[in-house]
Amino acid sequence: MASGIQVHTDVTTIYNEMKVVKNNDDSNQRLRLVTFTIQGDVINVDLKVTQEEVTKKGQDAYQIFKEQLKDEECFYFLYDCHYKDHEGIGKEVLIFGSWIPDTCAVKKKMLYASSKCSIKKIMHGIKHHMELSDRTDILDHKSFAGQVGKGLQDIEGTCVCTKMKA
Template identity: 40%
Template sequence: MSSGVKVADQVTAIYNQMRLVKNDADQRERIRLVLLRINEGFIDVEEGKIFREKDLEDKDDVYAFFLSLMKPEECCYLLYDCHYETVESPKEELVFVMWAPDTAKVGLRMQYATSKRNLAQILTGIKHILEINCPSDYADKEDFAKKIGGTVVKVEGNVCMHHN
């Protein structure tokens, strides 16, 4: 089942910008995190919720900031350019999150769940698609690390798992 909610053109443009990072581009201008909401029949970027590398430089923990965007009783989608390290090497991959907390109204949760497919059709090539319904599911970086890859040892420069 799909909703009649459409994806705004701006979302496609931002997604393409995030996935096609150019090596010669100013890394401080790189989009790292975007909050999307359904508004008036469209999935669109929430005003003021595009965070570039330079916006996150003063954050001690980018992952904690990412989690802080998920408010109780408010559903949203997040595109997150996650920087992490595995036992083998550092990685930068996009993560798509649908935040539909158990505390949100049922109708709102249903709208986000049924609209997710419309958005997923545009977000081709994303390796990590997560649905989060309870903040405690991902409060621990180890739980998040398990979802994105078994040998993750750091998320956003912070140790999250120890391997022997």
């Protein structure tokens, strides 16, 4: 912890809740997106979005994620991404990352960059890590899919295919 920033215990609780999905859990109450911000000298949970909230907004979780990207605000995120692979099989993956925009104040960018290792230690077992600094990194579902993996057919139900199967 080079920055001296601590991670609140709620962050660990949220991560464990998202990591282990139980069959008897209400799918509408399942967390799809969580953002974390530095408040004082602690990384805290800032925003929690459930599947029910995603459905009510009439958007997908990826669109709600994009809405959180502000030019002057940094945050870490944990996103439960639903996609179909090249064989059309539905899958889910947790993606951990940071939004540290180029347009943000230098001091804030340095604080978030140097504190990332503190929260990343808690997110052990995460397959995908992203460091986003510009909206062009994830303009649309297709560009985001390129960061998640190759050969994906869709992200959150939106086609990202470049060619049709014969």
